[in-house]
Amino acid sequence: xxxxxxxxxxILTPFSAFALNTKMVLLNTLMPNETDSYTYFIxxxxxxxxxxxxxxxxxxxxxxxxxxxxxxxxxxxAYIKARFGKSQITxxxxxxxxxxxxxxxASKVLFNSEESLFLPLPNRWLTTYYLSLGNFSFLxxxxxxxxxxNPTVATRxxxxxxxxxxxxxxxxxxxxxxxxSLASYVxxxxxxxxxxxxxxxxxxSPFDKNSLLISxxxxxxxxVAYSDTxxxxxxxxxxxxxxxxxxxxxxxxxxxxxxxxxxxxxxIEALKxxxxxTNGTFNIYQDFFIIGNVIIPLKEKFLPTVTVGFSYSF
Amino acid sequence: MYKRIxxxxxxxxxxxxxxxxxxxxxxxxxxxxxxxSFQSTYSEGxxxxxxxxxxxxxxxxxxxxxxxxxxxxxxxxxxxxKTKNDIYLYYPDAEVVIRLQGSALRQSVLGSDLxxxxxxxxxxxxxxxxxELISDRLLNNRDSYLLSLEAKSKNVAYPKQLIWVDKDNFIxxxxxxxxxxxxxxxxxxxxxxxxxxxxxxxxxTSVVDKLKKESxxxxxxxxxxxxxxxxxxxxxxxxxxx
Numbered sequence: 001x002x003x004x005x006x007x008x009x010x011i012l013t014p015f016s017a018f019a020l021n022t023k024m025v026l027l028n029t030l031m032p033n034e035t036d037s038y039t040y041f042i043x044x045x046x047x048x049x050x051x052x053x054x055x056x057x058x059x060x061x062x063x064x065x066x067x068x069x070x071x072x073x074x075x076x077x078a079y080i081k082a083r084f085g086k087s088q089i090t091x092x093x094x095x096x097x098x099x100x101x102x103x104x105x106a107s108k109v110l111f112n113s114e115e116s117l118f119l120p121l122p123n124r125w126l127t128t129y130y131l132s133l134g135n136f137s138f139l140x141x142x143x144x145x146x147x148x149x150n151p152t153v154a155t156r157x158x159x160x161x162x163x164x165x166x167x168x169x170x171x172x173x174x175x176x177x178x179x180x181s182l183a184s185y186v187x188x189x190x191x192x193x194x195x196x197x198x199x200x201x202x203x204x205s206p207f208d209k210n211s212l213l214i215s216x217x218x219x220x221x222x223x224v225a226y227s228d229t230x231x232x233x234x235x236x237x238x239x240x241x242x243x244x245x246x247x248x249x250x251x252x253x254x255x256x257x258x259x260x261x262x263x264x265x266x267x268i269e270a271l272k273x274x275x276x277x278t279n280g281t282f283n284i285y286q287d288f289f290i291i292g293n294v295i296i297p298l299k300e301k302f303l304p305t306v307t308v309g310f311s312y313s314f
Numbered sequence: 315m316y317k318r319i320x321x322x323x324x325x326x327x328x329x330x331x332x333x334x335x336x337x338x339x340x341x342x343x344x345x346x347x348x349x350x351s352f353q354s355t356y357s358e359g360x361x362x363x364x365x366x367x368x369x370x371x372x373x374x375x376x377x378x379x380x381x382x383x384x385x386x387x388x389x390x391x392x393x394x395x396k397t398k399n400d401i402y403l404y405y406p407d408a409e410v411v412i413r414l415q416g417s418a419l420r421q422s423v424l425g426s427d428l429x430x431x432x433x434x435x436x437x438x439x440x441x442x443x444x445x446e447l448i449s450d451r452l453l454n455n456r457d458s459y460l461l462s463l464e465a466k467s468k469n470v471a472y473p474k475q476l477i478w479v480d481k482d483n484f485i486x487x488x489x490x491x492x493x494x495x496x497x498x499x500x501x502x503x504x505x506x507x508x509x510x511x512x513x514x515x516x517x518x519t520s521v522v523d524k525l526k527k528e529s530x531x532x533x534x535x536x537x538x539x540x541x542x543x544x545x546x547x548x549x550x551x552x553x554x555x556x
Contacts, residue, residue, distance in 0.1 A: 021390050023407065047407075049391065049406065053375075054553050054556060055375070083552075083556070086547070088552070088556075097409070100408060101410050101411075130552075132552040135546075135547060135549060136551050137551075138551065138552065191413060195413070223420075255421075257422075258421065258422040258526075285367050287425070313390065
């Protein structure tokens, strides 16, 4: 605890003159266990962010998570970011995700195992250098490490040509059995009639054609009445040389003005486990949200995992 | 002879006076929009939104270049970037950039009565609306022009509008925003005019979303610098995601 307080002090001290934003999340979960009964646990997260305003050149974020299931307090995020003109450096533990809006983008495989494609990417200890090359172009180089693995080294270039957002990346990262592999990633996103994204990834050294992944996504929001929105999103990821292994994510979300959003999601993993998810978020008081979701696995026993909680920002 | 010239002169003045002093609806809109458009601005202000639970204040900073580029930053780190064709929104929590489209543009800014579309300006009125001068009206004891606007296409947030333009300073003092079937959606009214760098601009503005119960928003402009030299890289992805 003492080490944790020292870390908080070190990270927040340079920003004491800046505005501080805080977000708290508390989730109660009932999860089926091996004996077909239920286990109850609590997840609590508190996030402090300091600086990061356009007129400041430093930014920091600290996020701590407690899970009664794992019975431990963990550091979710702790980073400091500084910029000098067009250059930017990030040091610490934070998200490394080239396509955070999509769940099934091929870029996820650069930083995650294919075993857990539907799970959000874990935050990682990293050092990133970012160089702005224009209003909508940049070059980024990252060294990310995991305690049990060799570090991942990745470079990314992103630009916009007319209404197309194009990015390419090279990543030298550990794969199974502690072997290293150099992978190449290319992604394109556009918005003509509907929003779409296409991405591909392949291991180029050692070359392995079976590692080729292609992902595609489309989504479109439809106006309903005056202030409601129905959003349809469809994502897929497949291996052209192993056509039986594919992943689908289908989402239907309805936003009721500013009151909240209801979502129905089907996550299909061929050869593995699929699931249906219902999500609900309701803004009942200014920055206070009630959150709930039910995850129903599509296997022999349809025992759902139920989570209810809240988030509050101030 | 002199009497003839005097009579002819008076006749000319009388027949030409309506053309000299009565503006058309298009001219009124042009004058109102011209006085609102500055080469570049930097501003600071506050948004106070009130609902049945109480009031919440958020501060903002805004940079603009012409009518095509703008960057808006709120005190919680949320940012909006407007370019010639698009509006981008950055959510610092999820570190996600979203290009706002369709009804997503009508979502509320920080839970206020103001939408992202409202915050990014009402655009070129004469390209988007047929305008008609209804009458001269008094609004808060000031002489105003009352104009009716009807959308030329479906690509606008508000199919019908009524606007009140102050006759003295051509500030749009009030807007009533309607659906095509004349349902009142929103009321925007200037409550106080302020002078910044010798220009009169709305200082306190009230926005009421009529679809929300017991909700209202007041926007306060605390600081405005005009014709500021912005770095061209200001309206960039780097600043949006910083």
